[in-house]
Amino acid sequence: MHSKIARVTTLGDLPLRDDLRGQTPYGAPQKRVRVALNVNENSHPIPEDVAHDIIARVAQALLTINRYPDREFTELREALAGYLGHGLTAEQLWAANGSNEILQQTLQAFGGPGRTLLGFAPSYSMYPILAAGTGTTWIAGDRDADYELSPQTAAAWVERTSPDIVILCSPNNPTGTPLSLGTIEAVYAASRGIVIVDEAYAEFAPDGTPSALTLLPGRERLIVSRTMSKAFAFAGARLGYLAADPAVTDALRLVRLPYHLSALTQAAAIGALAHAGEMLAMVDEIKEQRDRIVTVLGELGYSPLRSGSNFVLFGGVEDTSAMFDQLLERDILIRDVGIPGHLRVSAGTEAETTAFLEAMAALSSKS
Structure with a gap:
């Protein structure tokens, strides 16, 4: 018998998509x-009494873990709408495993081959990676001095490139730069497609700073993305969410995986939101x-x-x-x-x- 010598497989040996070759993971x-x-x-760390309540809710969910979770995570969406306020309803809320999955689902629904995503560099390094993963062409627009982004600069880039999707990080990561509502309004007015405002750090803004949530009425192409990872100290739970027109959530149902939010994640997030005041203290x-x-x-x-x-x-x-x-x-x-x-x-x-x-x-x- 002849023994076969196993060859060490490298990434280069695999039939990887051409557009992913040479890419670097996050x-x-x-x-x-x-x-x-x-x-x-x-x-x-989260307060001990809150942790005990969350544990109790997760334990309760475990009793029926043999069944699939609520595919529409209705209770969680209602809790998220209650937390955000601004007259939002559960139908306008969507959640996923971290805001990165929220952005990925959005690009799956509205991006893809032949479509473009405009962002303003430097910004969150996952944006071009998510674009590459969904076959969406990434366009990096320029910022003003000190990494600011004025309405004029942002709108000019939109008019010049006519992107299918624009993503605005507010405040911007990694620079921390705040973004004015005026810039968001200018981008939306100049765009023909989806406008995403990534408000992952919104809770840390100075008191009285208006959220892009205030701009949602009448703007069906606007999406505001949030996360529980930062202000809620819930990074390990992986829960991101967005607010938008109900038609947007209908679009995301077309690309989400079945039962994508586990029963344990839903229970933990609902528990955290029930103690929002303590969690945000x-x-x-x-x-x-x-x-x-x-x-x-x-x-x-x-x-x-x-x-x-x-x-x-x-x-x-x-x-x-x-x-x-x-x-x-x-x-x-x-x-x-x-x-x-x-x-x-x-x-x-x-x-x-x-x-x-x-x-x-x-x-x-x-x-």
């Missing part, structure tokens, strides 16, 4: 460190730590950008790789997002923020 460094401030998580503290980072980094000679999110992008870094490594040596992990001379740090607890700022002060004194 990924942030995952390291066990004392202070992890790299992926914009909410580092505050830490938001003000996170905003305080974000503002503290902006102030102290400015005093240390760096150039932090204004931020409406739970993170800060700061410039003035001579060697980003060296600073990243020096902080890592101190057991502090932040993010190099690929913008020359800039690094990004999440606002953590007071203790975590103090550790980061003390390390930055120590590094600055050596330079």
